[in-house]
Amino acid sequence: xxxxxxxxxxxxxxxxxxxxxxxxxxxxxxxxxxxxxxxxxxxxxxxxxxxxxxxxxxxxxxxxxxxxxxxxxxxxxxxxxxxxxxxxxxxxxxxxxxxxxxxxxxxxxxxxxxxxxxxxxxxxxxxxxxxxxxxxxxxxxxxxxxxxxxxxxxxxxxxxxxxxxxxxxxxxxxxxxxxxxxxxxxxxxxxxxxxxxxxxxxxxxxxxxxxxxxxxxxxxxxxxxxxxxxxxxxxxxxxxxxxxxxxxxxxxxxxxxxxxxxxxxxxxxxxxxxxxxxxxxxxxxxxxxxxxxxxxxxxxxxxxxxxxxxxxxxxxxxxxxxxxxxxxxxxxxxxxxx
Amino acid sequence: xxxxxxxxxxxxxxxxxxxxxxxxxxxxxxxxxxxxxxxxxxxxxxxxxxxxxxxxxxxxxxxxxxxxxxxxxxxxxxxxxxxxxxxxxxxxxxxxxxxxxxxxxxxxxxxxxxxxxxxxxxxxxxxxxxxxxxxxxxxxxxxxxxxxxxxxxxxxxxxxxxxxxxxxxxxxxxx
Numbered sequence: 179x180x181x182x183x184x185x186x187x188x189x190x191x192x193x194x195x196x197x198x199x200x201x202x203x204x205x206x207x208x209x210x211x212x213x214x215x216x217x218x219x220x221x222x223x224x225x226x227x228x229x230x231x232x233x234x235x236x237x238x239x240x241x242x243x244x245x246x247x248x249x250x251x252x253x254x255x256x257x258x259x260x261x262x263x264x265x266x267x268x269x270x271x272x273x274x275x276x277x278x279x280x281x282x283x284x285x286x287x288x289x290x291x292x293x294x295x296x297x298x299x300x301x302x303x304x305x306x307x308x309x310x311x312x313x314x315x316x317x318x319x320x321x322x323x324x325x326x327x328x329x330x331x332x333x334x335x336x337x338x339x340x341x342x343x344x345x346x347x348x349x350x351x352x353x354x355x356x357x358x359x360x361x362x363x364x365x366x367x368x369x370x371x372x373x374x375x376x377x378x379x380x381x382x383x384x385x386x387x388x389x390x391x392x393x394x395x396x397x398x399x400x401x402x403x404x405x406x407x408x409x410x411x412x413x414x415x416x417x418x419x420x421x422x423x424x425x426x427x428x429x430x431x432x433x434x435x436x437x438x439x440x441x442x443x444x445x446x447x448x449x450x451x452x453x454x455x456x457x458x459x460x461x462x463x464x465x466x467x468x469x470x471x472x473x474x475x476x477x478x479x480x481x482x483x484x485x486x487x488x489x490x491x492x493x494x495x496x497x498x499x500x501x502x503x504x505x506x507x508x509x510x511x512x513x514x515x516x
Numbered sequence: 517x518x519x520x521x522x523x524x525x526x527x528x529x530x531x532x533x534x535x536x537x538x539x540x541x542x543x544x545x546x547x548x549x550x551x552x553x554x555x556x557x558x559x560x561x562x563x564x565x566x567x568x569x570x571x572x573x574x575x576x577x578x579x580x581x582x583x584x585x586x587x588x589x590x591x592x593x594x595x596x597x598x599x600x601x602x603x604x605x606x607x608x609x610x611x612x613x614x615x616x617x618x619x620x621x622x623x624x625x626x627x628x629x630x631x632x633x634x635x636x637x638x639x640x641x642x643x644x645x646x647x648x649x650x651x652x653x654x655x656x657x658x659x660x661x662x663x664x665x666x667x668x669x670x671x672x673x674x675x676x677x678x679x680x681x682x683x684x685x686x687x688x689x690x691x
Contacts, residue, residue: 293570322644332643335613337682339569401611401643401682 193222193249194300195362196275199283200265202229205240207283212242214287220295221249223275227265228255235283250274263375263382266359270374273365276300280359280375280386281405290402295362297340297400304367304394306340307351308404310360321403326455327354336399343397349448351391351399355455357407358387367394376430379423381456384430392437392445420465425472427460428479435483446488447495453479454502476506525593525604525688526551526670530573539567542576551592557676560584573683584676593622593668593688598654598661601690605651606670611682612641618681619673622652624665632671633660639672645684654690 197215201208208226215221224247228235236253244251252272256265266280277300281287288311298306309331311321322328334351336343343351368374371393375382391397431453438445457476464472480503484492493500529551538548542564547553556562561581566574578587598604606620617638624631635650652661670688674681 290571293572296570328644335643337611337613337643337680338575339572339682 191300193220194276195220195295196223196225196273196278196365197221198225198227198266198269198273198278198280200227200229200262200269200280201231201235201283202259202262203231203233203235204283205231205233205235208235208237209240209242211281211283211285211287212237212240212247215249216247218287218292218295219248220292221247223250223252223273225252225269225272226254227269228253229261229265230256230259261377261379261382263379264377266375266382266386267377270365270368276365277362278365278368279362280383282359284408285357286406286408288404288406291404294340294400294402294404298362298398301364303364303396303398305361305363305390306398306400307343307354307361308400308402310357310405310407311403312356313406313408316406323354323356327356330354331401334399337401339402340398340400343399348391348397349444352388352445353448353452354387355452357405358383360405361390363390376433378426378429380419381424381427381430384427384456385433388434388449389437392434392441420463422468424460424464425468425475427456428475431479432482435479439483439488443488443491446491450484450488450492450499450503451496454499457506470511473506473509474511477509480507525595525690526591526686528594529591530686533568533573534571537568537570540565542566542578548574553590554588555590555671556580556587557584560587560676562587573686575680575682577680578674579678580676587674587676589672589674590623591670591672591686591688593670595668595690596665598663598690601654603651603653604688604690605649606635607685607687607689608639608648608683609645609685610639610641610648611643611645611684613643613680616641616675616679616681618675620650621671621673622661623669623671624660624662625667626662626665631660631662633658641681645682 199208199211212224215224226235226237234255237251238253242251254268254272270278294308310323312324315322315324330350330353334347336347373386373389373393376385435449438449461469461472484503489500492503529549532549542554544556544558544562545553548566559582562578562584564576564578566576568574604622610618617640619634619638621632621634624633633652635652637650639648640646652658654661
């Protein structure tokens with residue numbers, strides 16, 4: 179009663195996945211990642227975009243070639259540092275494969291990624307989201323994301339190597355916040371919908387993540403832990419940035435808020451929870467001299483995008499969240515002594 | 517205890533699941549692959565489907581028309597004589613949307629039927645699977661684990677209600 183087939187890509191299907199890698203001053207990480215990619219049959223194209231590293235991160239200078247990778251190799255270098263968002267967009271323009279994944283040079287694929295690619299269709303979906311592991315969780319003996327995202331996965335309750343995400347679960351899963359580029363996109367989906375990364379230094383992926391969920395017609399989900407994200411405290415990773423570049427997050431949040439306003443009430447509360455958690459987290463990252471201007475921008479953002487009906491929905495569902503929003507709306511800068 | 521490396525006792529059936537892509541209806545008592553079958557309570561009207569994704573063993577969905585007394589997944593073991601061995605071990609990694617427990621036992625054929633020796637711990641299946649490890653010592657302390665038997669199998673007793681369960685990995689070994 180069973181239908182059997184050999185596992186692995188069907189022989190008549192050529193590899194059809196592009197990996198777009200923004201890199202900045204991390205040739206060792208890039209080397210390691212390219213070494214992993216060379217062992218993944220599904221990859222047909224690698225696009226490396228060097229965001230003006232001090233020493234050019236050209237894979238060819240480290241001995242990498244299309245033959246060694248088993249995939250086309252494209253390299254581009256920005257004349258000046260413009261952030262991972264710009265680098266990803268530039269890389270996306272060069273993609274010729276039917277599917278694409280954005281992956282940072284310090285990210286690592288796990289063996290599950292190749293298995294995921296054996297099962298992910300070539301068409302008929304917009305993106306496939308997979309689970310990841312965070313090195314901080316791994317160091318504590320676990321294997322998965324940080325606690326907040328883990329709770330979201332548990333609430334969604336979808337398990338399995340590959341499943342279709344029911345529309346009713348989207349408002350929950352959209353709230354995943356860490357490493358939101360853990361998706362394999364149908365390249366045509368990104369191009370047809372005009373979804374891009376925000377060209378700012380940090381938080382460039384918020385727009386990509388939220389608009390992808392809001393505009394997709396068919397989302398696939400896998401509980402395979404297909405990537406490991408390594409976080410080094412006080413490292414150069416953008417996660418650790420504490421400067422004014424974080425204040426640019428509103429360039430990513432504004433277009434998402436506008437789209438949310440047009441999609442109906444289902445996403446009001448998830449987005450409010452997401453931005454309030456982001457504001458709280460970013461305040462902790464931000465150097466104290468930027469706190470006042472950040473609070474002023476939060477107040478302006480909330481005033482722009484939360485109308486009375488939306489606020490009432492939030493207050494009914496989560497009064498404590500509404501109270502925190504009120505605190506931001508009522509915030510005034512401290513008077514400077516004369 | 518000897519220095520002999522641990523032996524895998526289920527190589528054929530489980531390796532076949534890992535390396536081939538299977539899916540279909542679960543038919544009571546019918547082998548999905550050689551040595552692996554579901555044995556439900558015949559009065560419960562069990563129905564189900566299974567698939568075997570890349571690198572994993574099984575994803576199963578079971579429903580019952582009536583309350584069931586048992587539902588077991590049986591896996592034939594390639595060991596009859598336990599003399600010279602110290603343990604029979606089990607490692608598992610299962611997932612389920614909501615926490616459920618699976619009770620594993622080592623079933624040995626006897627002259628009158630069979631004897632079930634349950635592992636001390638049940639396997640917890642959670643949304644994010646955890647590694648489960650357990651072992652039975654074969655030094656004669658378990659009455660239900662005779663040193664010699666004409667046949668043996670691992671039986672995983674599944675929840676008797678409707679269930680979705682993913683078996684990411686299962687290894688039975690002896691040393």
